[in-house]
Amino acid sequence: MSTASEAAAGAEVASSGANTVGLHGNMGVLELIFTVVAFNGPVVVFLGFIPVAVLLGNGVGTPVVFLACGVIVTMLAVGLVTMSARLKKPGGFYALITAGLGRGVGLSSGFTALTCYFVALLSAYALGGIALNTAIVEVFHGPQAPWWVWACLMLIVTSVLGHFNISFSSRVLTLFLACELLLMVAYDISVLAKGGAHGIGFDSFTPNQVFSGSMPIAFLFGMGLFGGFEATVIFRDEVRKPERTIPMATYGVVALLAGLYALTAWCFINSYGAAAVMDVVDKNMVTASTDSIKQYTGQFAYDAATIMLFTSSFALALAAHNISARYVFNLAADGILPRRFGRAHERHVSPHRSSLALSVTALLVLAVFAIMNASEDELYARLAGLYSYVFVIMLLLVTLAIGVFLLRDRVHGKAVGAAAASLIVFAVLCVTLVLATQHFDLLTGATGTLKNVLIIFIWGVTLAGGGLALYLKRNRSDVYHSIGRQ
Template sequence: MAQDSDIALSVNPVVARSGQTADEGGATRLRGHMGVFDIVFTVLAFNAPLSVFVGFITVIIGFGNGLGVPVTYLGAGLLMMLFAVGFTAMSRRLPNPGAFYAYITAGLGRPLGLGAAFVALVSYLFILVGGYAFGGLSWQALVRDVLGGPDLPWYLYTGLVMVIVGVLGYFRIQLSARILTVFMCFEIVAIVAYDLVVLGRGGVSGVNLESFAPSNIVSGSIGLAVLFGIVCFSGFEATAVFREEARDPERTIPRATYLAIALMAGLYALSSWAMVIGIGTDTIVADSAADPTGTALGTVAVYLGTISLDVITVLLCTSIFAANLATHNVTGRYIYSLSVDRIFPKALSVVHKTEVSPHRASIATSVISLVALAGCIVGKGEATTLYAVLVGIGGYSLILLLLLTSLSVVAYFRRTGDPEVTLWRSLVAPSLASAGLLVAFVLATQNVAAMIGGSQGMADFLIGLFLGLLVLGVVVALVLRSRRPDVYRRIGRQDI
């Protein structure tokens, strides 16, 4: 890696004072004015809080550690905060987008960095395609069951959503950020309204602290609880993906990262505690295991009324749409970054002259998603199965990337010896995060079949796929180092 650290700015010229950049052909690079809340709400949209509320909390209660779920979320949030200490320290030192891709390259070298980029890109594509399938199913149920409309195939709704997302992804990121902000505000208001009503009424038998009793915290399958709890925080790393489009990124990115994690930890811990109180400590575990989604929607109907349940159903659809849009934008920027580095065709790195968006990379994302989803439909894939498998394995691979990134923080600062970064930020916090994430990765590897709701054979195949992508990236990088050293030097845009 020593030879990798001498890349001059001439490889990737930067006009620092103007805040604009250009490649060899003079094409303008991405730039924008995203503030802290623009990025935070984009991250929350990727995470889809209402989907977590309806589909994940009761799963962890039923199959994880039961009543102790609020502490699981607080613990997972603490682990993500530890990760963020090193993550944000890197973001202040590396003026390049790419998040996992850029940071792993800087810390662990170009070959592993490129492998991580391949894993990240395919992970986001899996999550995007799975989200499209789930969205189509949700819109189908809304139109048919709530609005009394025709019973159309789910993939027709998916196709319409894909068109809308593709159009929005073509334009500048601020447009998407505004739309996502509106959707996220409605979601959070709905979730907090449930929490406040339950706590205000005292639930079934009064407000209690049984969720925080040590015996309940470690009850059931604590491993599965930790695993699913961490997956519920997926997406916060995307704060660094928007670095080029952020206002004052050295401040905006760290603030957005910490705020996003804190909001998710607080919201999920409070909501799971309210759900335990609202349904009752005697029955919630059994009810959640028998019907996770039905249990969540049922308690909403009890405390907010049937009309509010219909509103929640509508908001669930918009939540999934917002997640699709956020994931599309993140995926497109990964394709853009790899194209700027010439790993992918240079044509995909062109930025729109007026929208200042990676419009070609966005179009490529839409085309890849369409082809992948069409293949699944032709192969008779069911929407619910696609969602469980693709999003589940995507979450698994993101844990791997978090682990590699945390290790890269330690390696980077040990090598550079930056005196301005404290030992806590450069070594202690990222080492603690690495230890926690290693445990989570082992648990995830042991429970992939449970994550994807499929067979162990399918789980083994998907694990092999992502490990194969990691190896493929390493091999491609080594070939580039031998045959195309100019392209090899561009990997990760390491201006250090």
């Protein structure tokens, strides 16, 4: 539970003169870990991400890249946890970047973060619509319907859950995630117990395999695995004992994701054999994971995986909705967005108005996609790639902010080690962003004019935040000084 001082820091005065109600909750370490990992969609990663990373990245050496990216993210997490403990403000990256780099960059980051998670939400609806349609037709032999019908059904359920306290959503996410983890652990054990295709090999850990293929692309995919880990800080006011819960949950999320995905990727490679896996993913990238599940864990697990692709997508959508709603809430509490969206529900203590506004906006966007008759597979791929690109921009800003803040912190003393780790990660992410821009077509599937439009849109949103901050500084100093939950 947040302290009284933290709750007061999160409260703002609305234009009507009424005080806003701050968010609070009682999530523990495991609930927070499960809420954040659900955003990552483990089964989505296994079924749709790992085969692509093997094919386009460094092939058999993929598990080592996943572990290396886990180390890099852990270095970032050290600075994140240190700064969050010293700042003790709600607002997530929006507040941290403002404290480190100033209000102009801070507001830019708020817009970037909101864009990032909103795009992730849309991609989850697209994938969930596809997955639910597949499960209904193939597993339950039911009627087929357009993907957007099922996506809208997901949106309705997500909106209802988002209206209530985060503790309610965390229970739903915990249930779904437990099933996903059970499936993946059962698969890994089955592959190891049966000895894979030709005995369990360790080719993935040899230098020749680690540095094979395209290391830059492998690194891009590896960093994308950890999307959402930073969300632990956005729920600061909704966990009990945040000084203890947030560090444990942050490190727990990174360790779980790195270990689980590296192990599963290694087992997937062994399920076909190091010599054959590249040919398999080249010919059957879409079904390579599900075929392997059927072979090693049986028809029931195959059917369960088909169903869990939907439940994983739904959990991802619910987590993305909750995170996005809190960014809307914090921007509204500061007066950047209409203050009515910065008031929590008096009974459920949830950002109910922000949640509703987010759902309405998402529904309008889905309606546009439906009218355009957008291809669901292409739509999901482009939205997921777009999210990955914006995610790198967001991480770049926060690593620099953490390093700068910790080096100049005079109240608590300079944390040179954590600052140095963050600045090292910042340098790595600079290279990553350049590579992501060069391979934007590979990330999103967008080429030509569409590619240029998307890049301009992303950076335009980011720059718009800085422009708005400059306007507020000159014309609305009261709002300007509250940027970043200051």
